[in-house]
Amino acid sequence: MVDKIKNDAVEALAGLLKDGMTIMAGGFGLCGIPENLIAAIRETGVKDLTVVSNNCGVDGFGLGILLEARQIKKMISSYVGENKLFEQLYLSGELELEFNPQGTLAERIRAGGAGIPAFFTRTGYGTLVAEGKETREFDGEMYVMERGLTADLAIVKAWKGDAEGNLIYRKTARNFNPMMATAGKATVVEVEELVEIGALDKDAIHTPGIYVDRIIKGAKFEKRIERVTTRQKETA
Amino acid sequence: MAWTRDEMAARAAKELQDGFYVNLGIGIPTLVANYIPEGMHVTLQSENGMLGMGPFPYEGEEDADLINAGKQTITELDSSSYFSSADSFAMIRGGHIALSILGGMQVSESGDLANWMVPGKMVKGMGGAMDLVAGVKRVVVVMDHCEKSGAPKLLKQCSLPLTGAGVVDLLITELGVFEINRGKTPVKLIELAPGVTSDEVKSKTEAAFEVAV
Numbered sequence: 001m002v003d004k005i006k007n008d009a010v011e012a013l014a015g016l017l018k019d020g021m022t023i024m025a026g027g028f029g030l031c032g033i034p035e036n037l038i039a040a041i042r043e044t045g046v047k048d049l050t051v052v053s054n055n056c057g058v059d060g061f062g063l064g065i066l067l068e069a070r071q072i073k074k075m076i077s078s079y080v081g082e083n084k085l086f087e088q089l090y091l092s093g094e095l096e097l098e099f100n101p102q103g104t105l106a107e108r109i110r111a112g113g114a115g116i117p118a119f120f121t122r123t124g125y126g127t128l129v130a131e132g133k134e135t136r137e138f139d140g141e142m143y144v145m146e147r148g149l150t151a152d153l154a155i156v157k158a159w160k161g162d163a164e165g166n167l168i169y170r171k172t173a174r175n176f177n178p179m180m181a182t183a184g185k186a187t188v189v190e191v192e193e194l195v196e197i198g199a200l201d202k203d204a205i206h207t208p209g210i211y212v213d214r215i216i217k218g219a220k221f222e223k224r225i226e227r228v229t230t231r232q233k234e235t236a
Numbered sequence: 237m238a239w240t241r242d243e244m245a246a247r248a249a250k251e252l253q254d255g256f257y258v259n260l261g262i263g264i265p266t267l268v269a270n271y272i273p274e275g276m277h278v279t280l281q282s283e284n285g286m287l288g289m290g291p292f293p294y295e296g297e298e299d300a301d302l303i304n305a306g307k308q309t310i311t312e313l314d315s316s317s318y319f320s321s322a323d324s325f326a327m328i329r330g331g332h333i334a335l336s337i338l339g340g341m342q343v344s345e346s347g348d349l350a351n352w353m354v355p356g357k358m359v360k361g362m363g364g365a366m367d368l369v370a371g372v373k374r375v376v377v378v379m380d381h382c383e384k385s386g387a388p389k390l391l392k393q394c395s396l397p398l399t400g401a402g403v404v405d406l407l408i409t410e411l412g413v414f415e416i417n418r419g420k421t422p423v424k425l426i427e428l429a430p431g432v433t434s435d436e437v438k439s440k441t442e443a444a445f446e447v448a449v
Contacts, residue, residue, distance in 0.1 A: 103325025
C-alpha cells in the first residue's frame with residue numbers, strides 16, 4: 001500500500017521540486033494557507049517559480065517569504081494589495097504578474113482539475129482582461145474564453161485529514177484549497193489534525209483522497225490574522 | 237450639506253429588499269450592513285466562501301479561519317454556510333446574488349465602472365469585482381463625487397482600465413443619486429443630498445445627465 005502520510009514538510013516535498021515549475025498554493029489572504037509547506041519550499045531554495053495563488057501573503061509571512069528570497073518569477077493572482085515588496089518587485093520588472101478576476105481564477109483551476117481545457121465567462125468582457133482572448137456571443141450576451149489551469153504541484157491546507165487523503169476544511173479557510181487539490185500533477189496537503197481512517201464523517205468530506213498524493217500533520221500553525229476587527233460588548 | 241459616509245451607506249441600504257442575497261464591497265459598502273431595516277431578512281455573501289455573515293467578533297473571540305473578503309475577522313450565524321471560491325463565484329456569475337454594492341474610482345454615462353487599477357501607480361488587482369459586476373443582477377456603486385484634486389469621477393468615458401462595461405445600475409455619491417441603468421437610458425439625477433443644488437452637481441460632473449429630482 002502506498003503510504004501517503006509523510007513525517008514532515010521536507011519529506012512531503014522530496015523529489016517534487018524543480019526550478020521553473022508551477023506551484024498552486026491555497027488560501028485567501030493569510031486564511032487557509034499551507035504555511036508549513038511554504039516555509040519548507042523556502043528552505044530548499046527552488047527558484048524561478050510560477051505561483052498560482054489568490055494573493056501573495058504579506059511582507060514576512062505566507063508566500064511573502066518566497067518573494068523575499070526571490071524564488072518567484074511570476075504570480076497568477078487576483079489581488080496583491082497587501083504586500084509592499086510585491087509592488088516594488090513588480091514595478092522594477094523583477095516579478096511578472098498575471099491578474100485574473102477572482103472567480104475566473106477559481107473556475108480556471110476547477111476546470112483544469114476536471115479536464116476542461118477552456119470555458120466562456122461574461123467576467124472581464126470589454127476590459128483589459130479580455131485582450132487577446134477569443135470572445136463569443138451566446139444568447140445575445142458576449143463572453144470571454146478562459147483556459148483551464150493546472151500546476152506541477154498543488155500545496156493545500158485542510159483542517160482534518162486521514163491516511164487516505166480525505167480532507168475536511170474549516171470555515172472560510174476552505175477558499176481555493178479544494179480546487180487546487182484537484183489541479184496539481186502532485187498534491188501535497190498539510191492538516192491540523194491527522195485522524196484515524198473512519199473518524200471523518202464520509203458524507204462531510206470536502207476533498208476525496210483520490211486527489212491527494214502526500215499528507216502531513218503541520219508542525220506548527222501560526223494562523224496569523226491580517227485584520228483583527230472586533231466590536232464592543234454592550235454594557236448592561 | 238453633502239451626505240456623510242454613513243448617510244451614503246444608509247441611502248444605499250434603501251436598495252435592499254426582504255429576502256435578498258447581497259454582496260457588499262470594501263469601504264462605505266461594508267457600512268451598509270449597519271443600516272439593514274429592522275425586520276428585513278437580508279443574507280450577506282462574502283465572496284471568499286460564505287453566506288450569512290455575522291457581525292465582527294468580540295475581542296478575544298476572533299477566529300483566523302473566519303474572515304470576510306476584506307480579510308477582517310467576522311462571525312457566523314445559525315443560518316450560515318461555507319463553500320469553496322469556485323462555488324462562491326458560481327453563485328455570483330450564475331446570477332443568484334440579487335444586489336452588489338461596491339466602491340468606484342470612475343463611472344461613465346454608458347454605465348462603465350473602473351475601480352481596480354491606476355496604471356503606473358496602483359497595482360492591487362481586481363479581486364472579485366469583475367465577476368460581481370458581470371454576474372450580479374443589480375449593481376450599485378457608492379463613491380465620492382470627485383477626486384481629492386476636484387476632478388469629476390462621473391464621466392463621459394472612463395480614463396482608467398475598466399472593471400466592467402455597461403454594468404452600473406445606480407450611483408450614490410455624497411451629492412446625490414444617479415440612475416445609470418447600465419447606459420441603456422440617459423443618466424438621471426434622481427435625488428439630491430439636503431442643501432445640494434443640481435447646479436452644484438452639474439459643475440462637478442463631466443457626464444451629461446437629466447435632472448429628475
